[in-house]
Amino acid sequence: MPEPFNHPSSLTNTPEISVGDLSLAIKKTIEGAFGFVRVRGELSKVTLAKSGHLYTALKDDVAVLDAVCWKGTVLRLGIKPEEGMEVVCTGRLTTYPGRSNYQLVIESMELAGVGAILKMLEERKKKLAAEGLFDAARKKPLPFLPRIIGVVTSPTGAVIRDILHRIADRFPCHVIVWPAVVQGASAAAEVARGIAGLNALPNPPDVIIVARGGGSFEDLMPFNEEVVVRAAAASKVPLISAVGHETDVTLIDFAADIRAPTPTGAAEMAVPVRDNVLAQVLDDEQRLLQTMSQRLETLRDRLKTAARPLASPARLLEAPTQRLDRAAMQTEHAFEKNLTRSESKLVRLALRTPADVVNAASLKLKNANERLATAQTKMLDKPVRDVDGLARILESLSFKKVLERGYAVLRNDQGQLVGRKNNLTENQQVTITLYDGDAKASITKA
């Protein structure tokens, strides 16, 4: 048999108790003595379990105290526990008999002094800035006129009402509200999910407003959370932050594309005033019409001026027409001249016309006639005169024979024979021709 079984175990009177009993006794003692404590320390080994419970440890330079924060409390904490965070936790101590552990059950947690918080925020800001989340180059311009506006905020309260009223006043449009708690431990996660969720919609908004009304420094803490800052920085949709009052600055403001002083201010940034834009469009239309009609007027004038020397198409044709006419006339003339020349040549070459023949013949005939007449005169003159002489001789010879027989011939002073008494007047001078000569006589009585 092994030694230990023979070793006397009841050398003292101290009663023997089980581990379970002892652990239970310790548990009672500790929980009774430390049922409510406030412990200041630095958070370490912060772990959020799948169950929703938060496991961490509070430490200072000499000791470490395990701590647990049950799920229901985590959601109400107001700050998000982070590694290295200096906090003051309120709660109670409890033991975990199964592991010989004791731990602090955290009921509430607050940051250890504003100075510490600001220092923490400054460090966080530096870290995120170093990642480039606040770079100016990342800033996206807001759309001039969004079709859809997404708003991440509490669906109750003045903030959403103010935003919607201002949008309705300026430029009514489609607004999608993503409801989110904006205060308390779950706020950061809900706001971050809202930003990502709006981005992921099949028909995402053109601009997102993340809004919260004024509140205490602690109230606004969710908007300093890294998850919110990262969601804002990752948003593909331009984002306007409008958290608290104008003087409040949270880290989301640095990641947002633009910071609005108030939720109402965010609405004003998101949409223009419809009437102003409409007036602008109508003014553009007026200018378009005016400048175009002026332009046309000017061009019409210039055209008129330019066309003046050109005159009408008919006048344009006048000079060429004239030239054409002259050319045509010249051609005709030349043709005629040519024709005449050819004709005369032809005439010279051709047989004479019957008319010409007749003309020529009649000319000849006329000449011949004239010559004949002359010749006739020449030929007949002398014989006629000869004949006349002879006749007169003959005649005188004939009545002289009678005169021989004693008859006389009486003639008036004009040589005419006076045969009858009626032809004689008183004192008329007459010539009496007798056989041997003439004698003058005067009629004494007729």
Add this chain to the structure above:
Amino acid sequence: MTKAAENIGKMTFEAALSELEGIVRALEAGQTPLEDSIAAYERGMVLKQHCEARLKDARLRVEKINLSADGTPAGTTPFNPDQ
């Protein structure tokens, strides 16, 4: 509708308005040739109609995202914060 007019239908309001303003300025400067001016004028008028239509059909419609238990969106419901 011409091809140009279809493209304008797809333009954002801002792009349409800024192109319209650009056309107005260019025409007022009077540097563009007449042919181009007429084309620009016609385009300007289509842009203006596009902008005006966009401005005239403005109306407020507010929806609230319904969140399921796991925080994912599950449709929307009309929303009026005044009620």
